Amino acid sequence: MVDTASTSGLYILLISVHGLIRGQDLELGRDADTGGQTKYVVELAKALSRQEGVERVDLVTRLVVDEAISPDYKAPVEKLSENLQIVRIKAGPDEYIPKEQLWPHMDSFADHLYTWLSEQSRLPDVIHTHYADAGYVGVRLANLTGLPLVHTGHSLGRDKYRRLLAVGMGIEQIEQRYHMQARISAEEDTLSCAELVITSTRNEIESQYELYDYYTPEKMAVIPPGTDLEQFHPPIEGQPAESRAFQNTLNLFLRDPAKPMILALSRPDERKNIVSLLEAYGQTKSLQELANLVIVAGNRDDIRELNDGAQSVLTELLWVIDVYELYGKVALPKHHSAENVPEIYRLAAASRGVFVNPALTEPFGLTLLEAAASGLPLVATENGGPVDIIGNCRNGLLVDPLSREAIADALLSILQKPARWQEFSSNGLRNIARFYSWEAHAKAYLAMVQPLVSKRKPLTQVPSTHQFSSYRNRALFTALDNTLLGDAEALEQFAKVVRTHRRQFLFGIATGRRLDSVLTILKRNSIPTPDVLITSLGTEIYYTSELFADIAWSYHIDHSWTPQVLRRALESLPGLSPQPKNEQSRFKVSYFYDAQIAPPLDEILGLLRQQELSVNATLSFGQYLDIVPARASKGQALRYVASQYNIPLDRTLVTGGSGGDADMLRGNTLGVVVANRHQEELSNLSENEQVYFANGAHAWGILEAIRHYGFF
Known part of the structure; x- marks a missing residue:
């Protein structure tokens, strides 16, 4: 890269x-x-x-x-x-x-x-x-x-x-x-x-x-x-009237279109709470006498063809109009374009109307800025962004979106008082320009x-001292325990396949074990020497046969790694006991996990986050809890290696059999889950279109995947 x-x-x-x-x-x-x-x-x-x-x-x-x-x-x-x-x-x-x-x-x-x-x-x-x-x-x-x-x-x-x-x-x-x-x-x-x-x-x-x-x-x-102050601005006296296309649309709905307009503009989404707004209007005769209600809720040709949520909201709006007999008082137009939106705001402002956002919660509310820039006073939910917008601009009222009475009262208090309407409109125009420009x-x-x-420290790649044939354009990485290992006959067959095709692909092993343990297993089981060893759950990378360590990777994953703080945070938890020193490493803290008394993994992660510890934690084989730096994992190390060798992920066959292998298998790799008693830890990967669940166990599953993907 x-x-x-x-x-x-x-x-x-x-x-x-x-x-x-x-x-x-x-x-x-x-x-x-x-x-x-x-x-x-x-x-x-x-x-x-x-x-x-x-x-x-x-x-x-x-x-x-x-x-x-x-x-x-x-x-x-x-x-x-x-x-x-x-x-x-x-x-x-x-x-x-x-x-x-x-x-x-x-x-x-x-x-x-x-x-x-x-x-x-x-x-x-x-x-x-x-x-x-x-x-x-x-x-x-x-x-x-x-x-x-x-x-x-x-x-x-x-x-x-x-x-x-x-x-x-x-x-x-x-x-x-x-x-x-x-x-x-x-x-x-x-x-x-x-x-x-x-x-x-x-x-x-x-x-x-x-x-x-x-x-x-x-x-x-x-x-x-x-907000774009060139696009959103108040009506200008003496300027030629804008396109009356949308006004003509409103005229089809409204008996007296000259009355002030209460405007709501949002998606037809239940969280936007526009049904409650309509009910507030329907329950308040004085509001109906004073103003029309215009609800611009997306575009539709046929409500029956919309998604369930939009269909439900729009259908309920029609029911409420019918229940309160609001015909001629409420407009629910079927279509509007992006170009219509500034015109809609200005039509409402020219009528001396009000913009209302009654959402259950509103993270910010860009429509509030657009409406204010057009000269409209605001009535908005007290949950979320409108608190700051109306606090800065002093151009409207906050309401409890669950109270229909509060919504109606706020609208009336602006519409019935011309001086208040003018104050809110002027405040909005002045303060929007002050607080809410894209330039600022x-x-x-x-x-x-x-x-x-300025303080960024990029991942630098040291020059390779290991050799790799440029014509090898694919890779095979496998986990070790209960994946490659577990069936002696299958392992022997797999070793033959590796030796036969050795010049065609890069062979790697990714494991939670330390380097010394992996080397012992490779020798004991006559496994062909891999080109790459990813050990200690992706915290160490070695290029064999010289066992050249990737120092750049070690430097990269050291970011925000504080193992002493980590151990102190976990020492009092029940059901966790440190694994022997030969299973620990500089970048891996490992525990035995007793599922009968230990907290669930989600609770442990929550505790670590509360301590502001940024880590990766995996539970494997139901009993081994391993914690490594946030930048380290088998999957991240594998992607780093593939990038080093310019091997596409869609030509990288990856096999695993437990929870610690999950992020190797997700994404664009050719993933395979071998059949073993721990494969349920990876069951959530069944939604991934590129993960194959083998029928064969251990190395038989790997051989099955090689055939399935036509790897060679």
């Missing part, structure tokens, strides 16, 4: 995996995944690319090839300016799928992106991930490259989980629908790895991030996003990021 560290300008890599991202005409509100985050990352990328000292900005997202959506999303590269591009990377199936279904494909996305980065003329100076799925990818890239990781959560799983429970959703239902455990685990790992966490509001830090085990406020910075955001961002880049 080429790495010419920044000698000129900054190279910033932004990652935002899900949703539909393109440079222009964002399909905001199309579904739950195409909302404020997609607009934020595109605007951030554009703002950063315009800054002095920034050489290159790449915004990486998922490649989507789907006839049901625009062909824009299947372009591998979309150039937006001389130094800005959107890069699309394959992850999972070609078609567009919800973010909750993407989790099994994130390792593949990370591997594809790592390969793409390896082909660039230089590495980025910083990786900035957006949302938990990108965070998962960013952790893997940062651990492999040593690049500083910056993260923005946008919304957080623990907070969402808490709120879903509060509205009556069951634990099993939440997990089935949202894959919440995978998301929260990814968020914890991201917080552990990130050197800087950027939030939009102080409230986000204090009420959402504090729910996490790895809660470090000193690593968090508030940088409010901006980009400058604050670069000031925060520059120190991280």
